[in-house]
Amino acid sequence: MKKYIVFLLLIWSIFSFGQRQLEVYFDFNADVPNQSSGKELEDFYSNKNIEVIKIEGFCDSIDTKDYNKELAEKRINNILNLLKKNNVSIAENVSLIAYGKEFQQSNNQQENRKVIITYFDKENDFFPESSIPKNELLKRIKIEQKELPARFAKAKTGDFVRIENIHFMLNSEKIIPESYAILEQLYMIMVENPKMVIKINGNICCNPNTAATKLSFRRALNIFNFLKDRGIQINRLAYHGFGSGNPIYPIPEKNEEERIANRRVEILIVKK
Incomplete structure (x- = not known):
């Protein structure tokens, strides 16, 4: 009973943790942080446990939507370069999102001239990569299972079967507990089709650098190891990580649904 309670507390902590954020402010029409935010960034650089997972750029309502979006992109790129220059860890699938005027603006225009840096503490923070509400996530998993x-059964040799609900912890190959229902179903499919040979392809979202494939490799390998450890022969399994090189939607994605679609697992039917 005690072990069960500890397990429940662990699951609760995983799904209840909020992401950490730093807001960096800019002067009017400027793309470098103002003096006050510059000092905050200096303190931010000193924490070597953090990893940045998202950078969002915002502008005030003055000027056109296109101009503001371009300025927001410049602010994002300058912050990204500052972080890299100061050896801050950047997630392989970092999201870079620029807004023109399409966000809830403050009446105080100065508060709209900002970049929000979302990050987590690599030593202490564990939470899901997907921001889908848990009830909706469980519903999707049950349907796909x-x-x-x-x-x-419908797929032929050479076809891909896209699996949409194997979700991972943020910037990690660790699979969230709920998604193991999908893995169990995949295992049963392999058992019931003893001649089938598959290749597990991992894909990530958000990163325009298509050469960054390490995370997708680790995720595909984790699924490979799950099936292998359950008894599926390794001559029936292969894996590969494509990074963000095969997106369904163009990068940067427009919303979370597009990001979820891009960071998917696909199963290539090598032999059936």
């Missing part, structure tokens, strides 16, 4: 056998 039910549909997956038919999709594999």
Whole structure:
């Protein structure tokens, strides 16, 4: 009973943790941080445990939407360069999102001239990469778990079966507990089709650098190891990580649904 309670507390802590953020402010029409924010950034650089996962750029309502979005992009790039220059760890699939006027603006225009840096503490913070509400996530997993056998039955040699609900911890190959239902279903499909050979392809979102493939490799390998450890012979399994090189939606993605679609697992049917 005690072990069960500890497990529940662990799951609660994983899904209840909020992301950490730093707001960096700019003067009117400027793309470098103002003096006050510059000092805050200096303190930020000193924490070697942090990893930046998202940088969002904002502008005031003055000027056109296109001009403001371009200025927001400049602010993002300058912050990104400052972080790299000061050896701050940047997630492989960092999200860079620039807004023109399409956000909830403050009446105080100065508060709108900012960049929000979202980060986590690599030593202490663990939470899901996907921002889908938990109830909705469970619903999607249950539907896909039910549909997956038919999709594999229909697939031919050379086809890809896209799996949309194997979700991971942020910037990690660790799979969230709920998604193991999908892995169990994949395992049963392999058991029921003893001649089938597959290749597990990992994909990530958000990163315009298509050469950054390490995270997607680790995620594909984790799924490979799950099936291997359950008894599926390794001559029936292969894996590969494509990074963000095969996106469904152009990068940068417009919303969370597009990011979820891009950071997917695909199963190539090598032999059936």
